[in-house]
Amino acid sequence: MTVALEGLVGKLPRFGRLIGIDLGTKTIGLALSDVERRIASPLETLKRGKFTKDAAEIASIVKRFDVAAIVVGLPLNMDGSAGPRAQSTQSFMRNLEGVIACPIVGWDERLSTMAVTRTLLEADASRARRGQLVDKLAASYILQGAIDRLNLLEDARTQEADQEADQAADRARNAAGEDPDRE
Numbered sequence: 001m002t003v004a005l006e007g008l009v010g011k012l013p014r015f016g017r018l019i020g021i022d023l024g025t026k027t028i029g030l031a032l033s034d035v036e037r038r039i040a041s042p043l044e045t046l047k048r049g050k051f052t053k054d055a056a057e058i059a060s061i062v063k064r065f066d067v068a069a070i071v072v073g074l075p076l077n078m079d080g081s082a083g084p085r086a087q088s089t090q091s092f093m094r095n096l097e098g099v100i101a102c103p104i105v106g107w108d109e110r111l112s113t114m115a116v117t118r119t120l121l122e123a124d125a126s127r128a129r130r131g132q133l134v135d136k137l138a139a140s141y142i143l144q145g146a147i148d149r150l151n152l153l154e155d156a157r158t159q160e161a162d163q164e165a166d167q168a169a170d171r172a173r174n175a176a177g178e179d180p181d182r183e
Contacts, residue, residue: 005105005146008069009153012037016068019043019061020143022109022135023072023089028054029135031143032065037150040143042136051092055099062100069102073109073142107146109138 015035022029030043046057062070072093075085082090093104 003103003105005071005107005149006153008103008105008150009157011103012068017065018143018147019058019065019067019070020107020139020146021058021070021072022139022142023092024048024135027135028058029137029139030058030061031136031140032067033143033147037147040140040147042140045135051095055096058096059100062102067102070096070100070104071107071143071146072096072104073139074106076108105146107142109142 016037017035018033018037018040020029020031020033020040022031026048028046028048030046031040032043033040043061046054048054058070061067072089074089075083077083077086090106093106096104
């Protein structure tokens with residue numbers, strides 16, 4: 001099922017990996033998180049083929065690593081609108097839903113490939129080496145952004161629940177005639 005990242009908050013198992021996908025026209029970059037969903041690491045780059053073959057390879061990886069959810073980079077235009085590439089990615093996500101049972105979310109990937117390419121250039125990586133690495137590193141960059149946002153949302157949810165519990169305890173004490181401020 002395709003959901004917004006916010007829709008995953010509180011619905012994922014405590015431990016479970018996320019997989020990141022950078023869907024290109026010729027390749028599919030993959031990244032994987034640790035089970036606590038703190039760090040994204042590049043995994044591999046698949047050569048893009050027919051959807052059935054691509055989906056089967058992704059499904060196999062999802063099963064092998066016991067993935068809880070999939071984060072797909074959504075190539076939005078700079079103004080935030082969905083152009084032809086974003087629409088194609090959304091179509092891929094919808095089709096993937098029929099093959100893989102875990103939640104699938106889209107994550108804004110604007111400038112991810114450019115950021116990764118710049119980093120590789122600064123590391124003095126050759127053109128051939130950049131070609132080998134850019135897709136899975138872009139997937140890792142996308143996944144790390146989604147992980148960071150998800151963790152912020154989870155932390156906010158936990159803080160809110162703690163505040164509600166404190167307020168309920170205060171109300172219970174007040175109803176019992178206790179005044180915590182009185183000495």
